[in-house]
Amino acid sequence: MNPAAPRKGFVPKPKALNCPSCGSQIELRALGAAAGVICSYCSSTIDATNPQLQIIGRWQAAMTIEPAIPLGSRGKLKGVLWETIGFQQRGINVEGTNYFWREYVLWNPYQGFRYLSEYDNHWNFVTPLQSLPSDSGPSKVFAGESYRQFQTARAYTWFVVGEFPWMVQVGEAVDTADYVNPPKMLSSESTGNEVAWSQGEYMLGTDIWQTFQVKTPCPPPIGVYSNQPSPYAGRVRKAWLFYGAMCALLFFLMVFFAILAPSKTVLNKSYVVNPASAGEKSFVSDIFTLEGKNDNVQVGLNADIANQWVYFSMALINEETGQAFDFGREVSYYSGSDSDGSWTEGGRTDDVLLPNIPGGRYYLRIEPETDPAVAGGLTSSIPFRVHIIRGIPYYLRYFLGMFLLLIPPIWTSIRAAAFEGKRWAESDTSGSTSSSSSSEDDE
Amino acid sequence: MSKLYMAYSMLVAGGLAVSSITGYSPFTPYDKVDGVPKSVRNNPGAYRSHYAGHARYFGGK
Numbered sequence: 279m280n281p282a283a284p285r286k287g288f289v290p291k292p293k294a295l296n297c298p299s300c301g302s303q304i305e306l307r308a309l310g311a312a313a314g315v316i317c318s319y320c321s322s323t324i325d326a327t328n329p330q331l332q333i334i335g336r337w338q339a340a341m342t343i344e345p346a347i348p349l350g351s352r353g354k355l356k357g358v359l360w361e362t363i364g365f366q367q368r369g370i371n372v373e374g375t376n377y378f379w380r381e382y383v384l385w386n387p388y389q390g391f392r393y394l395s396e397y398d399n400h401w402n403f404v405t406p407l408q409s410l411p412s413d414s415g416p417s418k419v420f421a422g423e424s425y426r427q428f429q430t431a432r433a434y435t436w437f438v439v440g441e442f443p444w445m446v447q448v449g450e451a452v453d454t455a456d457y458v459n460p461p462k463m464l465s466s467e468s469t470g471n472e473v474a475w476s477q478g479e480y481m482l483g484t485d486i487w488q489t490f491q492v493k494t495p496c497p498p499p500i501g502v503y504s505n506q507p508s509p510y511a512g513r514v515r516k517a518w519l520f521y522g523a524m525c526a527l528l529f530f531l532m533v534f535f536a537i538l539a540p541s542k543t544v545l546n547k548s549y550v551v552n553p554a555s556a557g558e559k560s561f562v563s564d565i566f567t568l569e570g571k572n573d574n575v576q577v578g579l580n581a582d583i584a585n586q587w588v589y590f591s592m593a594l595i596n597e598e599t600g601q602a603f604d605f606g607r608e609v610s611y612y613s614g615s616d617s618d619g620s621w622t623e624g625g626r627t628d629d630v631l632l633p634n635i636p637g638g639r640y641y642l643r644i645e646p647e648t649d650p651a652v653a654g655g656l657t658s659s660i661p662f663r664v665h666i667i668r669g670i671p672y673y674l675r676y677f678l679g680m681f682l683l684l685i686p687p688i689w690t691s692i693r694a695a696a697f698e699g700k701r702w703a704e705s706d707t708s709g710s711t712s713s714s715s716s717s718e719d720d721e
Numbered sequence: 722m723s724k725l726y727m728a729y730s731m732l733v734a735g736g737l738a739v740s741s742i743t744g745y746s747p748f749t750p751y752d753k754v755d756g757v758p759k760s761v762r763n764n765p766g767a768y769r770s771h772y773a774g775h776a777r778y779f780g781g782k
Contacts, residue, residue: 517726524730528737535741558766573744591770595757604770605751633746643765675746679737686726 297322307350307363308385312441316364318349321439323447342437343367346492347382347394349440353489355403355481360384360392362490364440370431370454383442391443394486395478399496400503401486402463402478410475411457411464416707418457418464420477425457425464428504428705433467456504460701463505480505502700510694517687524683528676536671544568545666551581551588551646552659560645563664565597570637573669577642578629581609581662587624588660591645596638603632609662629665631672642666 295304300320306312315326345365352361364383369376379397381404386392393404411420416427435450450469457464461480466473480503487496499506544566551559568575581588587610594603610624648660740746761768 513723520726520730524734527734531734531738531741535738560765560768562762562765571743574746593754593757593768593770594751595761595768597759597762600755600757600759602754602757602768602770603751604754606770630750632751633749634744641762643761643768643770645765645770669744672741672746675737675740679733682733683730686723686729690726 298324305350306441307361308387308391308441308443311385311387311390312363312443314442314445314447316438316440316442316446318439321448323438323445325445326441343380345380345382345439346396346494347486347490348492351490351492353491355384355392355489358386358389360386360389362394362440364438364442364446366438366442366446367436368433369436370433372431378436383440385441393476394481396483397503398500399483400499400506401481401483402505403481404465404476404478407464407475407477420464423459423462425459425462427707428456428458428463430455430706458505460505460511461507478505480507502697502704504701504704506701508694508697508701510690510697514687514691514694517690521683521687525680528679528683532671532673532676536673539671540569540573540669541671542569542668543665544668545642545664548661548663549644550659550661551648553646553648554659559647560591560643562595563642563644565639565641566666567639568635568637568668570669572634572636574672575632575635576629576667576670577605577607577632578627578665578667579607579609579662580627580665581611581660583609583611583626583660585612585614586610586660587648588662589647591647593643594632594635594640595643596636596640598638601636602643603635605630605632631670633672 295306296302297304297317297320299317299322302317302319304315304317304324306315306326309326312326315324316322317324343365345362347362347365349362349365352359354360361384362382363385365380366383367378367380369378371377377397379395381396382394384392384394391406395402395404407420409420411418411425413419414424418425418427431454433452433454435446435448438446438448453468455466455468463478463480464475465478466475468474483496483499486492545563547563549561553559575594577592577594579590587608589606589608591606592604594605596602607628607630609626609628611622611626612624613620613622615621642664644664646660646662757768
């Protein structure tokens with residue numbers, strides 16, 4: 279056993295030293311591991327690796343920020359007890375506007391350093407990488423997962439306090455590059471020839487607050503963050519798969535009920551309209567039986583007409599109950615020729631589907647009307663045929679059902695695309711559309 | 722995919738199955754009239770459908 283290694287269950291206590299600059303007491307929580315310590319009183323950067331606590335630099339605080347998670351707070355993240363020992367605010371300047379984010383240094387004597395980063399109340403648990411990601415075009419691949427390039431920027435340190443594993447100073451500049459694969463993210467920080475890679479994993483602020491028992495209320499996240507997992511991740515694909523399954527079910531129902539449909543002809547008879555004749559034009563058909571309790575009835579008309587119309591005012595009347603179903607249909611057919619050639623309009627046939635007709639003994643009252651002038655001039659009688667079928671397969675309702683079922687997956691797709699649109703609106707890379715689909719399918 | 726979508730889908734599919742069995746449709750191209758006298762069978766002119774005199778198309782192209 280290495281006597282220098284910390285004992286299991288050992289809870290290190292901070293070592294108190296005096297700042298060589300202002301004499302204030304400084305607590306060293308990661309003594310032996312931290313490289314730089316920033317005095318919270320005079321903001322001097324002190325070399326923690328030097329037993330003499332040499333001052334590396336002094337700076338005038340451009341801003342003073344109170345960390346949301348107080349330094350020295352302890353909490354378990356991913357099964358490990360961490361203590362916050364350092365805090366810095368960094369920022370980038372884009373077109374004259376500063377965008378700031380905050381980073382906390384976490385320390386565990388067995389695990390070393392980790393970081394928590396926060397931007398607009400979006401949090402990431404950041405782990406330094408021991409191996410480098412590989413290139414895949416503009417993307418990076420790490421541990422078999424592909425990360426899309428999101429943003430590159432030059433970041434500056436604006437405020438710093440506590441202990442850090444490097445000699446951090448205000449004004450320190452690094453070139454950063456972010457690659458995302460929600461909820462993960464790869465980040466590189468370059469200074470000169472040195473490149474440090476880290477992997478972030480998105481976390482909820484409420485979990486951080488609970489972990490470190492922060493007393494202040496947890497502010498809600500603003501907007502969509504680069505590696506924030508989409509609430510629609512996987513839902514779009516599932517919604518469309520479910521839609522496909524439902525369409526298959528509806529198709530099965532359609533075929534099943536089509537096979538069961540009786541499609542029985544109950545009346546098929548020819549009649550003649552004589553418009554020129556005086557007197558009552560209405561007449562009734564023979565009585566026919568509609569079997570079953572409730573089903574549809576199709577009434578078909580076929581009139582032998584040319585350049586003429588016939589309007590049929592009809593009533594399907596139940597002989598026993600006196601219940602009538604009134605409806606009207608028109609058959610009109612016109613043809614001719616002009617400078618564009620021959621033309622036709624309308625048709626000699628027409629049919630209507632009467633749904634929900636109870637079973638019983640029925641007859642059809644028919645009252646034909648036509649244009650007497652045309653009829654009188656060209657023809658004296660118009661033959662027509664009435665064809666009534668009980669219980670025909672009705673496919674339209676299934677296609678209507680498929681349309682109704684289409685609404686939720688389309689809505690989900692639109693919402694998911696809008697979420698990804700917000701995410702990639704913050705990116706300085708193109709091709710945001712294709713990225714949305716890839717993240718959608720990941721779960 | 723939410724439970725709401727599943728419930729909605731089942732409602733649609735169930736409604737279609739029921740409408741297929743019962744022949745029900747919310748859209749009916751007819752007017753239902755009760756109490757038509759039996760005499761209409763022998764005297765069709767004694768009953769006028771609601772659709773008699775319905776506006777219709779006159780003329781061709």
